[in-house]
Amino acid sequence: MVMALLRTVGRIGIDAILPPRCGGCGAITETTHAVCADCWAGLRFISAPQCACCGYPFELDDSANINGNEQPDGQVLCGNCLQKKPDFDLARAALVYDDHSRDYLLRFKHADRTDLTPLLARWLYQCGKGIWDQADLIVPVPLHRRRLLHRRYNQSGLLAARLSKMTGIPWDGLVLGRKRNTRSLGGLGPSSRKREVGGAFAIDDTRAQLCGLDGGRVVLIDDVLTTGATANACARALKQSGVMHVSVITVARVVR
Ligand SMILES: [Zn+2]
Ligand SMILES: [Zn+2]
Structure with missing residues (x-):
């Protein structure tokens, strides 16, 4: 008192x-x-209508184009998810990736503006409504240790820790690791991105057991969803370790 x-x-x-x-x-x-x-x-916050799977926002004039995409359960998918479901089960992003959101993320990632963590975490928390209730573990997309040494902090790890505090869901920054230092994906097309990050992530088995990963529901945290190649590669590694469900929550996503 x-x-x-x-x-x-x-x-x-x-x-x-x-x-x-x-x-x-x-x-x-x-x-x-x-x-x-x-x-x-x-800031352009993303809201419904959006793809039930990857969260791609449908502009209102798109509604004519997505009319045929309705699934038997009434969910509407975007063209990409309709063609091939991603390895993650669900993705949601708070903001459209544009000049404004990029500015926040660049400062957060590269300019030591870790004081932005609570603000960005609040946006993540809000856009993950409905996901937190069922999640068992929060996992940040890892940096390779060389990049971590250089930057001194993993921005997604800071967000995961903060979200863990807000939701009461445990987080673990070691269970998923980057075994290969991938080059920056900026400027690469979808297939090059996929090749670059494919097999770059690995699960620490001892840690996985400690976290009770097997059969669990994981929320993966990253800053931006671009083509989904990184999120997919992480989701694949997690699922190979027995994870049942992977939701991806990012601060922003590219909308084309
Ligand atoms: Zn202002
Ligand atoms: Zn989709």
């Missing part, structure tokens, strides 16, 4: 010295870990 009071007083004190700032432009905001109204207006 006394500690809680001291913490509150402490927080008020800190807020008075350092007022909360917008995660986008740095303008002073009323609440912590938020964005100002201008920055908010620039």
Whole structure:
């Protein structure tokens, strides 16, 4: 009780010295870990209608094109998922990947702006509504140890840890590893991406047993979903270890 009071007083004190700032432009905001109204207006959050599987957002004028894609269970799939279901079961992204969301992610990944973690995690939490209730474990897409040494932190690991705190679901940053240091996928087409990350991920068996991976439902966390090649390669590795269901939640996704 006394500690809680001291913490509150402490927080008020800190807020008075350092007022909360917008995660986008740095303008002073009323609440912590938020964005100002201008920055908010620039973000494109993804909402229904979207592909029941990969979460691809359908523009309203697309509705004519997807009419034939309805499955017997009433779910509507995008053309890609209709052609070939991905290795993951479900993917959802908070934002469309554009200049605005890219700016947040670049700062978060490469500019040591780890203070953006609570803001981005909140967006992930909201877009994963309905997924958290049934999940057993949160797993971040791993960095190769060489890249981790260079960057000093795995941005997806920070998000996974934060989401674990918010949801009460355990997370593990070691069960899924990158055995090969893949080159940057930027600028590569879908088939090159697939080739580059295929077989790049591996499960630590001891860790898998500790986590109870077998038969479990995993939420995979990454920053961006582009072609889904990385998410697919991770999902394949997880499923080979007995994972039953893989949901992928990313901050943003490319929409073409
Ligand atoms: Zn702002
Ligand atoms: Zn789809």
